[in-house]
Amino acid sequence: MEQFEIKRIIPLELFGWDISFTNASLFMVLAVVLIPLFYLFAMNRRALVPGRLQSIAELSYEFIANMIKDIVGEGGMKYFPWIFTIFMFILTVNMLGLLPYSFTVTSHIIVTFALAAMVWLVITAIGFMNHGPGFLKLFVPSGVPFWLLPIIVVIELISYLIRPISHSVRLFANMMAGHAMLKVFAGFVVGLGVLGGWAPLVFLVGFTGLELVVAFLQAFIFTVLTCIYLNDAVNMHEH
């Protein structure tokens, strides 16, 4: 499991807290550098008829914009930069994690949980800001017989409170399992040597392709779920 090991590159401390610059920090910072650099480069010419890179940049913009418009509606476009940042950050760290000898930031539950908790807190705040105490009606679905209400409200409340956990564990488990699998089969390739190593190597090539899909898909799912939660906060049960 040493591929998930946190290595302190520059040990740092702030008010008694350990804030060492680790390999995880390195890949987070790398994402923060690479994403704006890519867009700076891609949108450099601001061409009316976009080239390849500019098309990718515009495609990613419209992909997230359309996702928000489809799920939340125009009211969700206020939060577009935030959702876009979530998607690009997760996508980039997932993809960077697939490079050999790299580190996958999202294979640590604390990171995905922190992201999910941020989403949960921000969206709950948006809900109360938009609807005031009326946001609590989210837990009281309309059209439910009143004798069922106590059970339903409790279930709704639990499912709401559990959101950050399901939200974060999904991303974490997928990224970790995928990378562990890659590691295990890479170990087989070395272990079986030149004669027997080909079979796991072929599998590994296919599996790496699958992991690329998973890396994108999990970033996408995390973002879609964020949009769905945001829809609750912006529109409540109107939709």
Place this chain on the structure above:
Amino acid sequence: MIAAVSALVVAAAAAAHGEGSSGLPQLNPANFAPQLFWLAVSFVILYLILSRSTLPRIGEVLEERRDRVQRDLDAAERFKGETDSALAAYEKALADARQKASSMAKDVRDRLAADTEAERNRVESELAAKISEAEARIAATKSKALASVDDIAAETATAVVGKLLGEDVSPAEVKNALQ
């Protein structure tokens, strides 16, 4: 996924056994603080860069393109309108010209018909005049001829009588005898 997770569990157990470490590095609380700190820092910085600079730039380009396409569409619409009105004007001009041509043709036809009619009338009256003149001349000739018949008869009679009688007879006598 289930296969992946079970493989993961096996691998995790093996790792825990083999290296003698305290299980998954993910569950080591000592690693939480630095990760949370750097996650917060990098996410906030990324959010600020994207929301302040990158996304508005892309939005601007997309907006510009949408405006441009809209402008082009509007221009095309305008040109189409102009073409339509030009076509209508052309068709109107064509219809006018056709009408004018037909009225001109009618005029010419009428005038020619009138001319022909006048010419015919003139020729007819001329012919009538000639005919009447000819008739008058014939009548005159006829009456003159008729008038000459007496003289011829008298001459002939004179000649016949002279031959018969063997002596000259004066025409006046013959004339008298004939009347």
